Amino acid sequence: MAQTNGHTRNGNTSPSKKLHFIIVGGSLGGLAAGLALKDLGHDTTILERNPEKLLHNQGAGIVAGGDSLEFLERYNRCDRPVAVTSQRRQYFNKDGSIVHEKVMTQNMTSWDLTYFLMRANYDGVESNYCAALEPLPHHGKAVHLHGHKVTSFETKPEGGVRVFYTDSSRTGSDETKSMDADILVAADGPSSAIRSMLYPETKRTFAGYCALRGTVPEHAVSQPTLEAFRERFAFFHAPGIQILAYLIPGANGTVELGQRLINFVYYTNFPEGSKELDEILTGKDGEKQKQIARERLPPQFAEIVCGTKAPFVQAITDVPPPPANSAFDDRLVLIGDALAGFRPHTVASTSQACFDAMTYADYIAGKISNEEWKKQTMGYARVVQDRGVKMGIRSQFGEQDENGNWQALSLEEMIKDRDEASVPRKEQVWPEWATRI
Numbered sequence: 001m002a003q004t005n006g007h008t009r010n011g012n013t014s015p016s017k018k019l020h021f022i023i024v025g026g027s028l029g030g031l032a033a034g035l036a037l038k039d040l041g042h043d044t045t046i047l048e049r050n051p052e053k054l055l056h057n058q059g060a061g062i063v064a065g066g067d068s069l070e071f072l073e074r075y076n077r078c079d080r081p082v083a084v085t086s087q088r089r090q091y092f093n094k095d096g097s098i099v100h101e102k103v104m105t106q107n108m109t110s111w112d113l114t115y116f117l118m119r120a121n122y123d124g125v126e127s128n129y130c131a132a133l134e135p136l137p138h139h140g141k142a143v144h145l146h147g148h149k150v151t152s153f154e155t156k157p158e159g160g161v162r163v164f165y166t167d168s169s170r171t172g173s174d175e176t177k178s179m180d181a182d183i184l185v186a187a188d189g190p191s192s193a194i195r196s197m198l199y200p201e202t203k204r205t206f207a208g209y210c211a212l213r214g215t216v217p218e219h220a221v222s223q224p225t226l227e228a229f230r231e232r233f234a235f236f237h238a239p240g241i242q243i244l245a246y247l248i249p250g251a252n253g254t255v256e257l258g259q260r261l262i263n264f265v266y267y268t269n270f271p272e273g274s275k276e277l278d279e280i281l282t283g284k285d286g287e288k289q290k291q292i293a294r295e296r297l298p299p300q301f302a303e304i305v306c307g308t309k310a311p312f313v314q315a316i317t318d319v320p321p322p323p324a325n326s327a328f329d330d331r332l333v334l335i336g337d338a339l340a341g342f343r344p345h346t347v348a349s350t351s352q353a354c355f356d357a358m359t360y361a362d363y364i365a366g367k368i369s370n371e372e373w374k375k376q377t378m379g380y381a382r383v384v385q386d387r388g389v390k391m392g393i394r395s396q397f398g399e400q401d402e403n404g405n406w407q408a409l410s411l412e413e414m415i416k417d418r419d420e421a422s423v424p425r426k427e428q429v430w431p432e433w434a435t436r437i
Contacts, residue, residue: 019042019043019182019364020043020044021033021034021183021185022045022161022179022183022185023044023045023046024188024194025048025189025192026050026055026146027187028118029337029338029353030048031122032187032335032336032353032357032358033185033335033360034046034122034144035121035122036074036358036360036361037361038122038135038139038142039074039075040140040361040365041139041140042140043140043143044140045143046122047145047150047165048145048146048147049147049188051146051169052146054119057112060213060263060312061109061246061248062111062350063106064083064109065347065351066351067352067355068351069082070354070358071354071355071357072117076117076121077133078131082113082114083107084107084231084247084249085108086105086107086246087231088103088104089234089418091234091236091411092234092236092298092301093236094236094238096224096298096299102415108246109248110248110249110261110263112253113249113253116129116130116253117130117253119144128252129252145167146169147168147169147170148165148168149166149168151166151176152164153194155332159331160180160181160183161184161328161332162178163179163180163181165177165179182331183330183331184331184332185360186332186333186334186338187335187336187338187353189336189338190317190319190337190338190341192337192338195338195339198322198332199323202319202320202321204319206317207316207317208269208270208316209240209267209269209316209392209396210267210270210316211316211344212289212312213263213264213265213311213313214264214304214308214312215248215264215308216304216307216308217250217259217260218258218261219258221262221303221307222303225300225303229245229262229304233246234300235414236298237395237414240269241266241267241297243266243267244264244265245263245264245265245304246263247262248261248262248263262304264308265344267396268292269396289305290305290306293305293306294306316343317343318341318343319337319341319385321339321340321378324374325374325377330370336357337352339377340384340385341385342384342388343389343391346384348384348388348421352380355377356377356380359376359377374437375430375435375437378434378435379435380425380430382430382434383431383434394413395409
């Protein structure tokens with residue numbers, strides 16, 4: 001087979017050669033890729049466009065799926081708890097009573113804790129979440145550069161890639177610079193600049209509703225509200241509305257009883273271009289949204305929505321996967337949200353980033369074939385992205401009857417959708433249409 005920079009085209013990799021990877025994007029997807037490749041002994045350089053040295057995401061919650069936990073088990077050397085465990089799911093009525101419950105163990109963490117664990121393990125960043133970690137003898141070189149915005153790239157005739165970027169980390173520096181690598185990994189999120197250069201027809205589109213997100217300290221709520229969410233994954237559904245809540249680690253990632261946070265995600269519909277959408281996206285109607293919460297939500301959910309001091313809004317969008325997860329004889333690779341942007345109902349974005357990173361690392365290490373890497377990665381992206389669109393439409397708008405009229409879904413259908421989305425990836429088999437490459 002033809003040899004390309006240490007990996008064979010359409011076959012297994014040759015793990016003997018040390019490679020240099022440029023990874024575009026320094027959030028969870030880019031860090032996951034960097035950690036997995038560093039652990040194989042390869043050199044990695046992360047280019048993050050944000051001018052801040054460290055990213056922060058307001059403590060948003062993450063449902064830590066099996067792939068996320070497996071990733072941390074493989075690569076995390078910080079000796080500390082990484083999640084809060086939820087023991088059951090509960091669905092509430094408008095009056096605050098429980099209408100359905102099911103024993104289901106799940107693990108909940110926070111974006112901040114996950115990010116700082118990854119930074120400690122990738123490039124030794126010390127924080128209140130984890131002490132600085134020295135690299136192990138087998139690790140490759142790991143470099144994280146903030147304020148580096150990638151503007152273009154090109155493949156080199158002799159092999160590898162050249163990446164062009166601007167560096168705003170130094171005052172007054174807007175000069176375009178370049179860096180060479182064997183492989184370029186795009187992990188720059190759902191608005192990926194690299195994907196747009198490669199597949200301009202793949203667009204990120206608004207799904208017709210938003211999520212209001214926030215956290216409240218568990219010690220700051222009433223006892224009935226605390227009982228509704230402590231070690232529980234709680235849901236409420238109504239026409240055009242759904243809200244869910246669960247406990248996540250608190251300040252500096254603590255999981256100490258009484259110090260954790262109640263995290264909520266509150267979905268509500270807004271027509272694109274509407275005054276209401278503009279108001280919520282610009283934060284002009286915070287009090288209005290709290291009043292609406294009091295009118296529409298069960299009292300336990302209304303209390304946490306009204307009690308949050310720093311809510312933030314996420315416009316729900318779709319990013320369908322492009323035709324392939326790589327290009328230019330695999331010298332360019334797309335992973336995580338840069339490959340496919342999932343709606344948050346799937347609770348799978350972080351798991352996708354971790355799965356993609358681990359699967360790609362297995363391919364680079366020669367553990368799986370090129371075909372298997374692509375089939376598994378594209379299967380995950382296509383199936384879960386499609387599932388998220390269908391879940392979102394059904395939960396927020398309902399189903400159309402034979403006359404084309406929208407009908408709200410029953411609670412039983414909502415529960416069925418949630419349960420299907422929670423089936424562990426290892427228990428699923430991707431359909432043939434999803435694994436065509």
